[in-house]
Amino acid sequence: MTAYSLTQCASWRALERHRARIESTTLRSLFDEDDKRAERFTVDAAGLHCDFSKQRINQETLRLLMDLARERDVVGHAQAMFRGEHINRTEDRAVLHVALRAPRGEKIMVDGLDAVAQVHDMLDRMARFCNAVRDGEWRGHGGKPVRNVVNIGIGGSDLGPVMAYEALRHYSRRDMCFRFVSNVDGADLLEATRGLDAGETLFIVCSKSFGTLETLTNARAARQWCVQQLGDERAVARHFVAVSANEKKVRDFGIDVQNMFALWDWVGGRYSMDSAIGLSTMLAIGPTQFAQMLAGFHAMDEHFRDTPAERNLPIIMGLLAIWNNNFLRSSTVAVLPYADDLKRFPAYLQQLTMESNGKHVTLDGAPVGYDTGPIYWGEPGTNGQHSFYQLLHQGTRAVPCDFIGFARPIHPLGRQHDILMASLIAQAEALAFGKTADQVRAEGTPKTLVPHRTCLGNRPSTVVLAEQLTPHTLGSLVALYEHSVFTQGAVWGIDSFDQWGVELGKQLATQVIDEVTDEREPALAHDGSTNALIRHYRALRGARP
Numbered sequence: 001m002t003a004y005s006l007t008q009c010a011s012w013r014a015l016e017r018h019r020a021r022i023e024s025t026t027l028r029s030l031f032d033e034d035d036k037r038a039e040r041f042t043v044d045a046a047g048l049h050c051d052f053s054k055q056r057i058n059q060e061t062l063r064l065l066m067d068l069a070r071e072r073d074v075v076g077h078a079q080a081m082f083r084g085e086h087i088n089r090t091e092d093r094a095v096l097h098v099a100l101r102a103p104r105g106e107k108i109m110v111d112g113l114d115a116v117a118q119v120h121d122m123l124d125r126m127a128r129f130c131n132a133v134r135d136g137e138w139r140g141h142g143g144k145p146v147r148n149v150v151n152i153g154i155g156g157s158d159l160g161p162v163m164a165y166e167a168l169r170h171y172s173r174r175d176m177c178f179r180f181v182s183n184v185d186g187a188d189l190l191e192a193t194r195g196l197d198a199g200e201t202l203f204i205v206c207s208k209s210f211g212t213l214e215t216l217t218n219a220r221a222a223r224q225w226c227v228q229q230l231g232d233e234r235a236v237a238r239h240f241v242a243v244s245a246n247e248k249k250v251r252d253f254g255i256d257v258q259n260m261f262a263l264w265d266w267v268g269g270r271y272s273m274d275s276a277i278g279l280s281t282m283l284a285i286g287p288t289q290f291a292q293m294l295a296g297f298h299a300m301d302e303h304f305r306d307t308p309a310e311r312n313l314p315i316i317m318g319l320l321a322i323w324n325n326n327f328l329r330s331s332t333v334a335v336l337p338y339a340d341d342l343k344r345f346p347a348y349l350q351q352l353t354m355e356s357n358g359k360h361v362t363l364d365g366a367p368v369g370y371d372t373g374p375i376y377w378g379e380p381g382t383n384g385q386h387s388f389y390q391l392l393h394q395g396t397r398a399v400p401c402d403f404i405g406f407a408r409p410i411h412p413l414g415r416q417h418d419i420l421m422a423s424l425i426a427q428a429e430a431l432a433f434g435k436t437a438d439q440v441r442a443e444g445t446p447k448t449l450v451p452h453r454t455c456l457g458n459r460p461s462t463v464v465l466a467e468q469l470t471p472h473t474l475g476s477l478v479a480l481y482e483h484s485v486f487t488q489g490a491v492w493g494i495d496s497f498d499q500w501g502v503e504l505g506k507q508l509a510t511q512v513i514d515e516v517t518d519e520r521e522p523a524l525a526h527d528g529s530t531n532a533l534i535r536h537y538r539a540l541r542g543a544r545p
């Protein structure tokens, strides 16, 4: 579909007309008008309780958004994904992360092969390997068991693994040490290997393409570190495993393909934390808990696939994102987990949402005539409350917020969890209802301070509550966002599964690397600023402090 057809859709135009009605009202009056609002706008799915009653909507908004989903055939697009059709059109690929968590015995055919059977063969291999490492049967070159695991990868080959490790640390083997290296800045690898005994260290080189500059550079440096410490090239076979879709490149790098765990081109990097890319997660929490995480993903997949749009949580969440983005003109979304173990969740979501939906043309290649993916950002609560929440409450832009919290703590400690959750609930209330000038005056506030202390409210948020942060909950939560991103992409008519925009920077960097390091100082043919920066860098790089 083209840009023209989206903004000309009857439902889109109806939503534009409807916007005025919503903009002229407030959350305060919407709640006053409807005492069933909280129940009406709450959905439970796959262990998640999601209250979106503090979004700036009424029943009519939701009805029109549902019309939009129908007009854009979101359900039809989802069915095409589940059938293994090549919905990633620009790369001519199926998009089948849902097959990664389908139960054994289910069948999803992709290009003539049963994806689910392939997945379970790989999960079995991963489980055998992880058990061998965890039980101390897999020995390092010098005969020592593995105590340290270092995952080397970037983007989807890092953010999922590190986020899941942090989130599920409580369920992990505490006698093992897990570290994650992504940045090509040498500081990252040096710090990650600091103090480690190479004889007890296993490196997982995670790269779907096995062609990513940062990952291969770090992997080479890690190999050198390992061989230097152990004094034998043959050590690589016991200390390096690879996760990749590119067997040839793994072999060329010098890792035995016996030590390679595969994924497939129908798994996008940012949708891969539950594939073999999650090997570090399985090593940390063990195959049984990993299976529970997959079950959480699958529960949300089934909900997404089988539930009518009106009660379908990812569809509702995706449509609300569109409502806020395209109609209420909010260009960012804050993700605020009230769980310290989810501290990397916003960073994980940034790739999932922004690499997926940061697109400027439709599937046909026509310029979109509307805004696509908003900027996602965030920090855990309550930390954020003491830094950027001021802008959320009184800034000039409304920032829709996703609050995420859990009823039961992982670490019961005095009243701490109740304080944490009370803060979440209070923040959502404060954003929605604010504090009127009358309320401020009634507190005896001096007249001049009344405007400063007034909070206008009317700032939208969604609250996602679950019983506890478990592997299962994490799976459901990630799948919720995956399918919400899918819904948004389907409405916008874009390819949510390619990422051509990241290529240009990579290409230019390859050229600039030569230019900054070539001693012959080659002539430069960039723009004036780039040329000057390269020259300045070359001069400083050569200079001694």
Ligand code: F6P
Residues within 6 Å of the ligand: 154, 155, 156, 157, 206, 207, 208, 209, 210, 211, 212, 215, 269, 270, 355, 499, 502
């Ligand atoms: O540069 C972007 C990207 O291609 C991401 O899409 C991907 O997750 C990341 O790089 C890493 O890619 P790979 O797993 O192939 O090393």
